Amino acid sequence: MADPSAAVAAAVADSRARIVAALIRITGDWTLAEDCAQEALTLAVERWPVDGVPANPGGWLMTVARNRATDVLRRASVERRKLRELASLPDPEPMEEVEVVDDRLRLIFTCCHPALALEARVALTLRTICGVPTGDIARAFLVSESTMTRRLTRAKTKITNAGIPYAVPSGPALEERLPGVLGVLYLLFTRGYDADGEPAFADEAIRLARLLVELLPEPEVYGLLALCLLQHSRRAARRDADGNLLVLDKQDRSRWDHGAIAEGLTVLAKARGGPYSLQARIAACHATAPDAAATDWPAIARWYDDLARLQPTPVIALNRAVAHGYAHGPVAGLALLDQAMAGGALDSYPLAIAAQADLTARNGNPVHAAALFRQAANLIDVESERRALLDRARELDQD
Numbered sequence: 001m002a003d004p005s006a007a008v009a010a011a012v013a014d015s016r017a018r019i020v021a022a023l024i025r026i027t028g029d030w031t032l033a034e035d036c037a038q039e040a041l042t043l044a045v046e047r048w049p050v051d052g053v054p055a056n057p058g059g060w061l062m063t064v065a066r067n068r069a070t071d072v073l074r075r076a077s078v079e080r081r082k083l084r085e086l087a088s089l090p091d092p093e094p095m096e097e098v099e100v101v102d103d104r105l106r107l108i109f110t111c112c113h114p115a116l117a118l119e120a121r122v123a124l125t126l127r128t129i130c131g132v133p134t135g136d137i138a139r140a141f142l143v144s145e146s147t148m149t150r151r152l153t154r155a156k157t158k159i160t161n162a163g164i165p166y167a168v169p170s171g172p173a174l175e176e177r178l179p180g181v182l183g184v185l186y187l188l189f190t191r192g193y194d195a196d197g198e199p200a201f202a203d204e205a206i207r208l209a210r211l212l213v214e215l216l217p218e219p220e221v222y223g224l225l226a227l228c229l230l231q232h233s234r235r236a237a238r239r240d241a242d243g244n245l246l247v248l249d250k251q252d253r254s255r256w257d258h259g260a261i262a263e264g265l266t267v268l269a270k271a272r273g274g275p276y277s278l279q280a281r282i283a284a285c286h287a288t289a290p291d292a293a294a295t296d297w298p299a300i301a302r303w304y305d306d307l308a309r310l311q312p313t314p315v316i317a318l319n320r321a322v323a324h325g326y327a328h329g330p331v332a333g334l335a336l337l338d339q340a341m342a343g344g345a346l347d348s349y350p351l352a353i354a355a356q357a358d359l360t361a362r363n364g365n366p367v368h369a370a371a372l373f374r375q376a377a378n379l380i381d382v383e384s385e386r387r388a389l390l391d392r393a394r395e396l397d398q399d
Contacts, residue, residue, distance in 0.1 A: 015058035021103035030156040040064040105215045112181040120155040130204045222270040223277030229264035230283035233257040245388040249292030278307045297327035314345040330363035350379040370396040
């Protein structure tokens with residue numbers, strides 16, 4: 001007999017979003033869809049250890065959730081049309097109909113609709129598509145669970161009241177909306193990949209990126225998935241035994257996830273042109289170098305040149321300056337960094353000051369560099385990053 005706990009976990013990962021998406025399409029009620037899906041999962045936890053895991057766990061869950069929705073709607077005397085639609089659904093054996101796949105894509109685009117605030121898009125994606133408990137989302141956003149519950153309720157209400165379509169855009173509208181969807185997924189990834197982030201969020205972002213590649217195999221979708229895989233491959237090596245952050249050139253590369261790197265490179269072969277694809281190519285240069293000294297910095301600098309033309313933001317200009325500093329020497333890097341900081345947008349950005357410190361140290365001025373590292377540390381809120389910057393300053397003090 002299959003392990004019921006493992007079967008429930010697998011069914012949640014594979015089927016939850018499908019069930020929620022299908023019930024939202026039919027009932028138009030987000031809360032009802034989520035509640036019925038959760039009740040089906042709870043019943044599976046109770047029944048499967050006793051009755052055994054069904055041959056088609058996803059179909060079993062869909063049937064239970066659909067029946068529960070039918071009961072709720074009937075008791076509430078909701079429109080007969082919706083009841084007829086629910087009653088006419090065939091038993092999902094297997095759950096691979098085109099309509100179900102379309103539902104999941106609809107759900108992604110609705111949760112990531114630009115009419116919602118960016119933070120609401122991320123939270124709604126975590127709750128509705130990924131099934132992350134509201135309490136966990138609240139902790140990640142540094143708010144109470146009740147506050148996050150209200151935010152999620154407001155987002156769902158806005159979708160209903162504003163008439164936000166539960167649909168996938170087409171043609172030029174798809175081209176306009178897709179970058180916003182990818183941006184939400186990448187922000188979700190970074191919330192898990194950051195120094196003190198929640199790793200499960202990064203895992204969910206990768207899972208959703210894989211799903212999006214399956215449903216919408218566009219070149220820039222491949223680029224996002226490749227970028228997430230290549231960056232995430234380094235997670236296990238980012239800290240030493242004491243929990244201190246390690247910069248890239250001090251990481252033990254044998255601890256990198258080489259399976260994720262191989263997958264990322266395979267996915268990257270299908271990407272082209274867009275900002276995520278360019279960032280993935282930069283990540284690939286790091287991932288494929290056998291050691292820090294072998295990193296192809298000239299190639300990285302060229303990719304950043306292309307990226308800066310495509311997205312001329314201050315942070316990309318900062319990263320371009322660092323890349324040129326390693327490719328062509330610290331003087332070249334400092335010159336570009338001066339240009340990037342000229343507008344004032346990076347004046348209080350700690351990573352810009354840390355980059356200036358690193359280039360200054362490599363240019364032979366350790367005293368000034370140490371002072372800059374301390375200045376950057378004073379602007380950092382994340383304790384692990386603050387310690388890393390202060391450690392760099394102490395190292396320079398001893399030189």
